[in-house]
Amino acid sequence: MKRTASSGNSNVSTQLLSRDERRFVSKLTVKCRPYSQHGNSKAACWKYFGSLCDSDGKVLDEDRVYCSLCLETQHALGDNGHLSQVTNYTGTTSSGNMNLHLSQRHSVVTTTDEKTSKILGYLKKYSPASHQLPATSSSSHEVNRDIVLWMCRDLLPFEMVAKDGFARNACSHST
Helix, strand or coil: CEEEEECCCCCCEEEEHHHHHHHHHHCCCCECCCCCHHHCCCCCCHHEEEECCCCCCCCCCCCCCEEEEHHHHHHHHHHHHHHHHHHHEEEECCCCHHHHHHHHCCCCCCCCHHHHHHHHHHCCCCCCCCCCCCCCCCHHHHHHHHHHHHHHHCCCHHHHHHCHHHHHHHHHHHH
């Protein structure tokens, strides 16, 4: 009779790991890559994402980056943890997707005060209450166009307009 352990998905089961396999997995680490290797090298996600390495520091998967926080969580679960629960992305994935993972799954704040101030400053110039309105007043069509262009250029998910921060700040400034 084959022993199986559930991986959290009722449709999938895996064989229990041997003692040596458990020891190997427990010593896996995520080695964060240097910032210079990425398009958005200053993104906060690179503090948490990197190459999956064995105990000798040898990179096990050159093509993907792994979340160190997910790996720590699975290590903490001991025999109940599973490597398939460690979030990973191809090395060419947008840092915005990884930042979104960090904020949603691990409650890690990845936006800086400087970035937030810059965005709010941009939106304030469209505020009717602002004394610093642009020389030519923008229509709501132009404001909406600019917001969509901003989201597309930064590869931001469109559902961000439903988040509390956007609803409170952007919507009050764009009308």
